[in-house]
Amino acid sequence: MRLSASFKIAVKALRRHKLRAGLTILGIMIGVAAVITMVALGTGAQQSVSDEMQSAGTNLIQVRAGNFTRGGESVKIATGMGSATTLTAADAEAIGQIDGVKKFAPGVRLRGWVAYGDQRHYTQIVGTDVAYPLMYMWSFSRGKFFAKQDVASAAAVAVLGSAVRDRLFGDANPVGREVQIHGRTFKVVGVTASTDEDQIETVFVPYTTLQALLGIQYLHTITISTKQAGDATAIVDQIVPLLRKRHGLESGQPQGLRSGLSGNQMPTSGTGGLVPDDFTVKTQAAEALTKGLYTSVAAFVLANMPKVDQINLEEMAGSLNRAGATMTALLAAIATISLIVGGIGITNIMMVSVTERTREIGIRRSVGAKKRDVLTQFLVEAVTLSLCGGVTGIVLGYVTSMLVTQILEWPASVPVWSIALAFGIAAAVGVFFGFYPARRASELHPIDALRYE
Known part of the structure; x- marks a missing residue:
């Protein structure tokens, strides 16, 4: 089966259960948004500290x-x-x-x-x-x-x-x-x-x-x-x-x-x-x-x-950098937890989907679909679900970073590589947490699947 056909089937399957899919997407979205915000605030803060220290002459x-x-x-x-x-x-x-x-x-x-x-x-x-x-x-x-x-x-x-x-x-x-x-x-x-x-x-x-x-x-x-x-x-x-x-x-x-x-x-x-x-x-x-x-x-x-410069200005630079590192670590923890929760949500929804579509799997296997076709189909669905959360999370993270800059006057910078990183993380989460349900679906025996009520 072509990848484009698998993608169309995945979209239809997700649209049949909008609420369930939306709740799963929410977890990934929060995690990816936290990644974008973490990188934006961390990068902006480090650049600001570096600029201030250079302006002060510590370098x-x-x-x-x-x-x-x-x-x-x-x-x-x-x-x-x-x-x-x-x-x-x-x-x-x-x-x-x-x-x-x-x-x-x-x-x-x-x-x-x-x-x-x-x-x-x-x-x-x-x-x-x-x-x-x-x-x-x-x-x-x-x-x-x-x-x-x-x-x-x-x-x-x-x-x-x-x-x-x-x-x-x-x-x-x-x-x-x-x-x-x-x-x-x-x-x-x-x-x-x-x-x-x-x-x-x-x-x-x-x-x-x-x-x-x-x-x-x-x-x-x-x-x-x-x-x-x-x-x-x-x-x-x-x-x-x-x-x-x-x-x-x-x-x-x-x-x-x-x-x-x-x-x-x-x-x-x-x-x-x-x-x-x-x-x-x-x-x-x-x-x-x-x-x-x-x-x-x-x-x-x-x-x-x-060593007056080392005692005062250089330690001040180190303190500011440590403060930025602490905030980055906090946001990284939030991002990790959110992505894990979102990934578990993907596993759950895909397991439910496999159970609901057992007869469909049996029919496809009986007319010639191979194990890898079924595996690919459900992996594509999991990745599609995760990427939807990734795209919305990137937008949310960017907006959050700009709001923090406007409200708290905290410097933020969203580098292009952070967007690519977030997108890659979303895809990786979909593959990792969607693999077990997809493999389970591909291992179903056609006769047992057709008998399932």
Whole structure:
């Protein structure tokens, strides 16, 4: 018998007992809806937590040329924060190879004049890479960020912070216009939409362009993002020895400061033979804590709170993830129970159907139907019943997810794979719980079936 004919017979059989079929479908529908809701809320929550943690900077690390160090009884700068010339693009590439690093952006910084016509503005000019705005999830009110080929060719293109745009252009669209930066003409390709102070008062250009403008080959900073919020401190532990090895600083003990690095004590008096680091590695949390502080105060804070980001922000990320996992586990339990109940319902209704249609089975077997034809017929009925519950459950789960988002403001996302998963689960439940009744029907002897009253 063809599958299409089996499907038509299955639909007719289910329509003869609408209430019974509807109650069975209800169990599958609730289970599938719970699966869709579970995936939607779990995926949405995890994405939201990840986005929030990235926005807060728990996955960001800053490497700067130079460091703080302590000599004798006083705190002072050894190599001058940002003044060392040993940090290079090759260092950035090497850091990018560390397992757990998601993106990295070499950086060069300069304070200088930006001019358009008779309008001039003294501001921060940052040379960076295309990965930089992705780390901070920037959006742009005008245009876009510069491209990889602009970095590779050291192109004279610039992205303006919103405050810089206002000073030079007012409300006009600056994209496509030319500005003067440090005596060179740059074409404006975008304007950032952020209100963050570090962005609105900054002009961004390719780091290779700024290196050429300043006549240097080294970097001032390397910004790194980790794949997971909470991994920043562990990645710092790998960056420090990597840079010490690359910079030939492995002999002796480290004399620099690496915030977030375990066991990182600053040397006191009697450290004359130690090799100082020519770089500083900070997590974003440490960067935020010491922003605007005097050198001595910043050094003291970082020396005494080396893992502040790990203790606070990273644990917060873990707590939020655990809360999302708990909700996901609860919904998974509901889905499992509902699917089992629905599956048992399918077994029951199919057993009743086999009993009611015993004579029909006997007639079909007597006119030439094989065991596998009967088995296929009842399996198709069970799967059809289950898929009806699956389709309605997918719709119910999607609607439920959207309602939760609207009412409770809980983020939800229904990926396509979750719909395919739910559909597959519904089909699997139909086959698993419908197999026994179908096999029992196929094993009926034709003569015994015809005698059944």
